[in-house]
Amino acid sequence: MRDNINHEYDYAESVSGPIPDYLLEVERQTYLRTMAPQMLSGRLQGRLLAMFSQLLRPHQILEIGTFTGYSALCLAEGLAQDGELHTIEGNPETALLAAQHFAASPFNRQLHLHQGQAADLLPTLTQSWDLVFLDGDKQAYPDYLPVIADQMAPGGLLLADNVLWDGKVGTGKKDKDVNALHQYNTLLAGRKDFEVVLLPLRDGLSVARKVLF
Ligand SMILES: C[S@@+](CC[C@H](N)C(=O)[O-])C[C@H]1O[C@@H](n2cnc3c(N)ncnc32)[C@H](O)[C@@H]1O
Numbered sequence: 001m002r003d004n005i006n007h008e009y010d011y012a013e014s015v016s017g018p019i020p021d022y023l024l025e026v027e028r029q030t031y032l033r034t035m036a037p038q039m040l041s042g043r044l045q046g047r048l049l050a051m052f053s054q055l056l057r058p059h060q061i062l063e064i065g066t067f068t069g070y071s072a073l074c075l076a077e078g079l080a081q082d083g084e085l086h087t088i089e090g091n092p093e094t095a096l097l098a099a100q101h102f103a104a105s106p107f108n109r110q111l112h113l114h115q116g117q118a119a120d121l122l123p124t125l126t127q128s129w130d131l132v133f134l135d136g137d138k139q140a141y142p143d144y145l146p147v148i149a150d151q152m153a154p155g156g157l158l159l160a161d162n163v164l165w166d167g168k169v170g171t172g173k174k175d176k177d178v179n180a181l182h183q184y185n186t187l188l189a190g191r192k193d194f195e196v197v198l199l200p201l202r203d204g205l206s207v208a209r210k211v212l213f
Contacts, residue, residue: 009202013044023073026101030068033097041071041135041161045202049133049159052207053078056157058130063087064118064144065136065161069098069105075133076107086112088121088136118144128153134160138177141184149193154212158194160184164204 023046031037041049053061053075059082061075066089076085085107089095095115102111114121118136122144129152134141141160152158162181163169169181185206188196194208 009044013042016044016047019043019047020077022101022105023070025104026068026070026073029097029101030070034068034094039067041074042202045161045205046070046074048201048205049074050077052157052159053131056131057083058156059083060127060129060153061085061131061133062125062127062129062148062151063133063135064122065089065134066098066113067094067135069101069113071133071135071161072098072111073101073105073107075131076105076111078131079107079110084110084112086114086125086127088114088116088118090115090117090136122147126151130156132156132158134158135162138162138165139180142180142187145184145187149191149210152210154210156210158188158206158208158210160188160206160208162203163198163206164200166203169204 027040030040049071054077057078057080059080063072066072066087072085072087079085089098092115095113099113102108132148132152134144163185165178165181168178185198188194188208193211195211196208199205199207
């Protein structure tokens with residue numbers, strides 16, 4: 001079963017795209033220069049993030065968890081001409097790499113990288129978000145949800161990565177990450193102001209649309 005899934009995933013990746021050259025370089029540099037390159041969103045999820053963003057044409061994007069900038073650059077592909085993307089990264093070393101990758105991209109002018117802890121920086125960013133991508137510390141997802149939900153524009157899209165946590169969420173296995181991710185999924189599903197689809201893509205991608213009232 002796992003072999004089939006890997007084959008399908010590889011096949012899907014091979015016929016999805018195109019992937020811009022600067023993103024291939026971000027991927028290459030991430031594998032060369034970081035200890036945990038598997039944290040990258042990856043090619044297939046990256047194309048999906050870019051596609052969501054292109055469909056939405058957002059003016060304001062928020063990301064928590066920049067790492068080396070791969071997903072931010074995918075999301076930036078759909079930004080409106082006067083749009084901007086704000087991304088928060090806690091690790092100063094990866095933030096530096098992300099800043100270099102942003103500078104080498106066509107979107108540098110529209111990208112704002114905030115280095116620090118998301119819980120401290122989030123209250124300082126008061127834009128009305130059209131698109132949000134949660135990909136930082138998993139245990140904080142349930143705390144971010146009400147803050148971000150309030151700040152989102154009607155019709156906005158809230159994406160959250162790793163919500164199946166290597167298949168452990170929803171199986172009865174328990175640790176702090178699994179519990180927090182299950183809590184996030186449950187809280188989101190219980191909100192009347194969001195429509196939700198959980199995609200079992202990669203490590204689980206939660207897709208939620210803030211309802212227009
Ligand atoms: C899975 S990686 C992000 C991957 C990136 N979004 C991508 O797809 O290329 C998670 C990142 O979140 C950062 N992070 C974790 N906890 C954080 C926090 N409390 N505040 C800000 N960043 C945090 C980590 O340093 C790491 O770089």
